[in-house]
């Protein structure tokens with residue numbers, strides 16, 4: 273048996289490897305090992321979640337952002353970006369439409385926009401929860417103080433997504449301007465978990481300057497942090513950033529990493545991301561077949577679509593009608609999966625296997 277396959281078996285059995293071993297598992301991957309990891313990831317996911325794929329309605333509430341992350345198309349310094357912000361009423365309308373289509377989780381994602389104070393958000397979350405008590409609310413609104421996160425949680429928010437972007441301080445500083453620190457990001461993630469949020473971290477695959485040893489560190493971080501959710505997708509350049517001429521991350525490596533993450537955290541809620549579907553026509557399906565179990569179609573209103581451009585050529589997978597939802601269901605059915613509309617909370621497992 274090849275050494276790399278031995279490592280894959282070790283990962284399956286222990287759900288843990290050293291950083292060095294993660295690095296080898298990536299560098300020396302071959303067809304045999306990829307097939308093994310993918311099959312095991314599928315098996316592990318099936319034992320916990322069956323053949324269900326959870327759907328979340330993504331509402332991109334604002335592309336106004338005070339940060340200036342070098343890779344991101346909506347970075348504050350991009351003067352070519354046409355800015356918008358949904359009003360709380362518009363956001364509620366998206367939830368109403370989404371609810372009617374069957375969605376039971378809404379993800380409110382946006383740039384770090386000062387308009388969305390704790391008061392504004394708490395009132396909005398309260399309204400969503402009282403109109404749709406059977407729905408989960410997920411927030412993805414960047415770094416905030418612990419007090420702020422606590423208020424949002426007390427108002428009824430259930431989950432929070434905040435990608436760590438990279439677990440390596442030096443790489444973090446190459447992707448973000450001075451002033452943004454990995455330490456603060458990790459502090460936020462710790463706070464979110466302590467408060468009781470189902471918490472998601474994640475990173476981009478193939479980001480500029482990223483090496484396999486950085487990715488190995490990300491995997492170790494995920495193993496130690498034990499997130500409830502984990503968002504990974506290929507980096508894709510955006511024309512108005514310094515990384516405009518860099519190449520995109522690969523779908524193949526992204527899928528391999530999805531399988532590895534499934535084996536590290538068997539019960540993790542793992543989306544097959546829009547970025548993956550953007551770099552590969554069958555990206556969504558490939559992600560699910562690699563161990564992902566979440567898809568996040570877009571519920572943002574028509575007039576702002578195309579303005580939330582984190583990267584170029586972003587694919588739009590919207591579910592604006594029952595017909596769209598049917599076609600997503602069919603896409604999943606074709607690969608043996610069933611779309612589930614319920615809240616889709618993380619399943620707790622006692623012995624972990």
Ligand code: 5AD
Pocket residue numbers: 343344345435437474475476505506507508509510547582583
């Ligand atoms: N390519 C791929 N993903 C990106 N993100 C931001 N910019 C890009 C890009 N150019 C990701 C970041 C962020 C999430 C909302 O989108 O990881 O956390």
